[in-house]
Amino acid sequence: MSSTSEPVRRVAIVGTGVIGAGWAAHFLARGLDVVATDPSPGAESRLRADVAAHWPTVTRVGLAEDASPDRLAFTADLETAVGQADFVQENGPEREDVKQALFAALDAAARPETVIASSSSGLAATAIARDCAAHPERVLIGHPFNPPHLIPLVEVVPGERTGEEAVARALDFYTAVGKKPIRVRREVPGHIANRLQAALWREAYSLVDRGVATVRDIDTAIAHGPGLRWALLGPFANQHLSGGRGGIAHILEHLGPPTEAWWRDLGDPSLTPELTAKLVAGVDDALDGIGVDELADRRDALLHALLALKAAADLP
Template sequence: MRSDVHRVAVVGAGVIGNAWAAHLLAHGLDVSVTDPAPDAEERLLRDVEHALPMLARLGLETSGWRHRLTFTADLGTAVAGADFVQENGPEREDVKAELFAELDRLAPPDVVIASSSSSMLPSRLAAMCHRHPERVVVGHPFNPVYLIPLVEVVGHPGTPAAVVEAAMAYYTRVGKRPVHVHHEVPGHLANRLQAALWREAYSLVERGVATVTDLDTAISHGPGLRWALLGPLANQHLSGGDGGLAHVLEHLGPPTQTLMDDLGAPQLTPDLADALVAGVDDELDGIDMVRLAAQRDALLVDLLAAKARADALP
């Protein structure tokens, strides 16, 4: 696999693809974006121009980006000369099948083809490639891609270690924090963790234990503040004092097991969905959504900058 990546083909100019383009441009790479939609180039330029000021606040170089960005509706032109391919097409199997067959035909065999898919397993994507399925991985980012560092790298049973290593090294070089998911599972890693929290939140609403507002407050003004700095297990370790996680598990393991056994198993019925939507509407009543998202992203930039200055965080 190619160890030096200078040019990346970004396939799909939607929210994720355009955010990838902005991120990669801010890290000095040449980026070729392709999408067949008639307004794709206009959306690409708009989204990149929106993202670059936030990337500049993080200390990244954003000048001269226009000369390193190309757009084409032709997939072959975009892939030609690319050292890495990041696919961001619609989450539809028929579209993916046609797209991956073409990418497999067009990209040299030593070029990794990574998918941003959050729902499709890499083994299914690889099966769409008849020439070199071994170089297909999932490289799943989180939105906003140009701010959230996490990328989940997931191979399939036929993925050589060298392909995973090349993907991990590439993402690290472009400022990401990749994690290797060793076995493919639906939802990869972080979405499964999110789903576990959503599941109990939905259950608590369904049971009338708390309102949507109270649940969001409990996380955003409680453990969510710590989770932004350390993961749940590292935080649990700190809560154990000198004994660390071993002490916590020894003394609080049984009540924790009782708590886990009591967690709900809600079904997303129409009534529950209506209750959740109504709860969010009440929570955010009168708040400008554009302003809310802008403030969230601005605070994310401040948090990322502060974390970069810390020298003890893992």
């Protein structure tokens, strides 16, 4: 396998649910051929409908020359889908045993030089590739963020048996299709960004549980507060600015000790049926009857505008 090998022209999408459909729309929009596979009855028509629904959005972002939803092929046969692919993006269920069996089959079916990336939100490539007998050195995590046809971040996480060339090829490929990949330096459950989200959700659930805030209050606090800054700069750069001319060194000295005191009060909630019901009812209340599709459309339109502004801005 070489990082200077032929460019990727055909991507196999394995598993065509929420993430697989988003990836399919993205790769098609970048002018690639996509061959998709999913064992679920009716998967092909759902995928074609999802790609059609995403097409106006990816068109607004900008299509590559020759990009077309007609370059999407579907086969229920995994070997056929994967055997002709230059890159495989797996998006099956988030279960280690399911992914282990699936990756054994993918590894047996894919050409030796083809990178096989899992979209897994938190599993380790080392575990997923356990039963890969042929070429485990090309198996890694390529974790996107929903919606994958808009959010640039992809976390690339190699496993213990992943080769450097596969990592380089994955980073090159994701960059070439307009993504912002980062390499995660060590396998930990949830990679990086999902752990950070989990830390926030943990405290958000706890605040609801303790009656400090409603779901609506917390969504308002983040979406109209620090979330606005987080879309522009990361938490460290934002903290650096909070320190004025003294930067992060000053803020750590000034607000570090109180922050440590807050840490000691942070919650450790469990998702009991009562808390789960409270969170679900809270979201229902906060959204005032706006349906999922409509909310996603509104978010994606704004996200597209924000990404265009960010692309034109000179921020790190």
